Amino acid sequence: VAGPGATEVLPGLLKSDEITIFGKHVEYVGSVGPKERAELMAGARAVLMPTRYLGPGETVCPESLTCGSPVIAPNFGCFTEQIIDDFNGYRFQNIPEAVAAVHRSKDFDHQAIRAHAIHNWSLEATAPKYRRWLQNLLDLYEYNWDGSRVAKLHK
Numbered sequence: 001v002a003g004p005g006a007t008e009v010l011p012g013l014l015k016s017d018e019i020t021i022f023g024k025h026v027e028y029v030g031s032v033g034p035k036e037r038a039e040l041m042a043g044a045r046a047v048l049m050p051t052r053y054l055g056p057g058e059t060v061c062p063e064s065l066t067c068g069s070p071v072i073a074p075n076f077g078c079f080t081e082q083i084i085d086d087f088n089g090y091r092f093q094n095i096p097e098a099v100a101a102v103h104r105s106k107d108f109d110h111q112a113i114r115a116h117a118i119h120n121w122s123l124e125a126t127a128p129k130y131r132r133w134l135q136n137l138l139d140l141y142e143y144n145w146d147g148s149r150v151a152k153l154h155k
Contacts, residue, residue, distance in 0.1 A: 001014055001021065001026065001027070001028045001029070002028075002029045002030065002031070002032050002037065002040055003030075003031060004030070004031050005017070005018075006028055006030070009028045012024055012026050013026065014026050014028045019050070037063070038063070038067055041063060041064045041067040041069050042067040042068060042069065043069075044064070044067075044069040045069075045105050045106060046069060046070045046071065046072050046089070046101075046102065046105035046108075047060065047061075047064040047069050047070070047071050047072070048071075048072050048073075048098070048102070049061060049071060049072065049073040049074075049079070050072075050073070050074070050098060051073070051074065052074070054076060054077045058077075058078055058079070061073060061078070061079060061082045061083065062082060062117060062121045065082070065088055065089075065113055065114070065116070065117035065121075066114060066117040066118060066121065066122075067114065068110035068111060068113050068114035068117075069110065069113070070088050070089040070090070070105055070108045070110075070113055071083055071088065071089035072089055072090050072091075072092065072098060072101045072102060072105065073089065073091060073092070074091065074092060074093070075091035075092060075093050079091055087112075087113070087116070088108070088112075088113045088116060088117070089101075089108075090104070090105070
């Protein structure tokens with residue numbers, strides 16, 4: 001487990017304000033930098049994101065997918081656009097579904113997940129989309145949404 005928020009850490013036990021995880025498989029590494037985070041994600045069978053926060057675009061999910069690791073996350077928010085069930089992860093609605101997803105996560109094609117993520121979210125893929133979006137905003141000074149010219153008001 002990586003990230004901030006642990007309130008108690010013992011061998012085989014991790015507690016936070018929201019969750020307690022225990023077992024021989026539990027290891028807490030705390031907060032990590034970008035390089036170590038990429039190594040952890042790339043070596044993961046899956047990345048779990050059991051958040052209740054409805055964020056506009058969580059970066060951990062595309063980071064994980066770009067490393068080739070599937071993501072298991074709730075079925076809401078940005079995850080509905082980022083996670084394709086049975087291809088690059090699973091979206092769950094309750095804890096039993098999340099547990100089942102963890103058990104099924106061994107069958108993913110990590111190279112295909114990485115290729116799809118790079119194709120969709122790399123700088124080369126997103127820069128033209130942002131450029132087009134920003135150009136459309138600038139064009140509002142000269143053109144209406146339908147392409148007709150904006151009427152110039154004279155003082």
